[in-house]
Amino acid sequence: MRVDIISILPEIFASVLDASIIGRARSSGALEVVVHDLRMWTDDRHRTTDDQPFGGGPGMVMKAEPVYRALDAVCANGAQQPTVVLLTPQGVPLTQDLVRELSALPRLVLVCGRYEGFDDRILVRADLELSIGDYVLTGGELPALVLTDSVARLLPGVLGDEDSAFEESFSQGLLEYPQYTRPASFAGMDVPEVLLSGDHARIAAWRRREAVRRTAERRPDLIARADLTQDERVFARRIMEGSG
Ligand code: ADE
Numbered sequence: 001m002r003v004d005i006i007s008i009l010p011e012i013f014a015s016v017l018d019a020s021i022i023g024r025a026r027s028s029g030a031l032e033v034v035v036h037d038l039r040m041w042t043d044d045r046h047r048t049t050d051d052q053p054f055g056g057g058p059g060m061v062m063k064a065e066p067v068y069r070a071l072d073a074v075c076a077n078g079a080q081q082p083t084v085v086l087l088t089p090q091g092v093p094l095t096q097d098l099v100r101e102l103s104a105l106p107r108l109v110l111v112c113g114r115y116e117g118f119d120d121r122i123l124v125r126a127d128l129e130l131s132i133g134d135y136v137l138t139g140g141e142l143p144a145l146v147l148t149d150s151v152a153r154l155l156p157g158v159l160g161d162e163d164s165a166f167e168e169s170f171s172q173g174l175l176e177y178p179q180y181t182r183p184a185s186f187a188g189m190d191v192p193e194v195l196l197s198g199d200h201a202r203i204a205a206w207r208r209r210e211a212v213r214r215t216a217e218r219r220p221d222l223i224a225r226a227d228l229t230q231d232e233r234v235f236a237r238r239i240m241e242g243s244g
Contacts, residue, residue, distance in 0.1 A: 001105070001155055002032040002078065005144050006070045007112040008049050010037045012141045022149060025158045033148065041069035050115045059116030067111060067122050074109055082107035083127045085147070086118060087140030091129035094147065096170035098130075102147070103154040110147065112140030173226035175214045177207040209235070216240050 005013060013035045017026065025031040039047040043065075050060035075082055083105050092098070102108065111118075111126070123129065132143040153159055180191040194206045212232050215222050216239035223236045 001030070001103070001151070002034070002080070002082075002107045003148055003151075004074045004082065004107075004109045005033065005035045005112065005148070006038050006067070006074060006109065007035065007139075007141055007144070008038045008114055009112075009139070009141055010035045013145065016145050017148070021158060022152050025152050025155060028157065030155045030158050031148075031152045036070060036074060038066055038070055041066040041073065053116065062113050062115055062118045062122065064119040064121045067118070068125065071109065071111070071125050078107065080107045082109040084109045084111065084125060086111045086113065086123065086126040086129045087132070087143040087147070088113055088118065088129050089131050089134070089136050090117075091131040093134075094130055094132050094143075094150070096150075099147075099150045100154060103151045108147075108151070110140075110144040112144050114139040172211075173222060174211040175219060175222070177210040177214070208232075212236050213239060 053061045184191045216236040220240045
């Protein structure tokens with residue numbers, strides 16, 4: 001997959017994109033990321049990318065012309081027609097389902113906003129407006145990194161153990177079960193006996209049950225959409241009603 005990122009702070013990205021799993025995915029060729037400085041597409045001496053809002057009010061608005069020129073240049077460059085994503089708190093919330101959909105695309109172009117928001121005429125150039133959560137950051141750069149990271153780890157060959165992308169939180173609509181490593185006894189707390197038993201069927205059943213329990217306790221909103229058996233649904237309901 002190729003990801004182009006358009007930002008006025010291109011220097012923000014390197015440390016995250018060079019490190020660890022994402023760095024390896026780039027070295028292996030599974031992921032190509034190109035960061036572009038939006039100021040390349042300004043045409044004034046001060047390389048202006050924002051201006052005051054028409055109608056008054058606080059803050060500055062991201063100008064349309066540099067973003068249009070940037071998208072014209074970046075999208076023309078390369079064989080595949082990219083999917084253009086604007087990172088904004090007004091966008092659709094990012095979920096693991098959406099991450100999975102986006103990870104199947106050949107090419108993404110991410111546009112990071114700064115200031116109070118985008119000139120609304122920029123929105124027609126986007127295929128998708130995306131928010132990483134109901135809180136406001138100083139810009140779309142961290143959301144672009146969150147999106148790139150979440151998508152990259154689903155690309156074939158990026159995670160070492162093919163199972164680890166599947167088994168964890170949200171893949172089955174549930175939070176992850178509790179995990180432990182050595183020592184078996186620590187700070188007065190023992191690892192559940194079943195995990196030391198070597199009985200793989202019992203371990204799998206315990207993990208599934210604990211995943212349902214955790215989700216019911218912490219994220220009851222996920223239970224309705226989770227893929228549960230009748231028995232699991234009864235168990236989850238008991239927990240949510242406080243009698244589990
Ligand atoms: N820009 C500022 N806050 C944001 C958020 N929560 N998601 C996406 N882009 C943003």
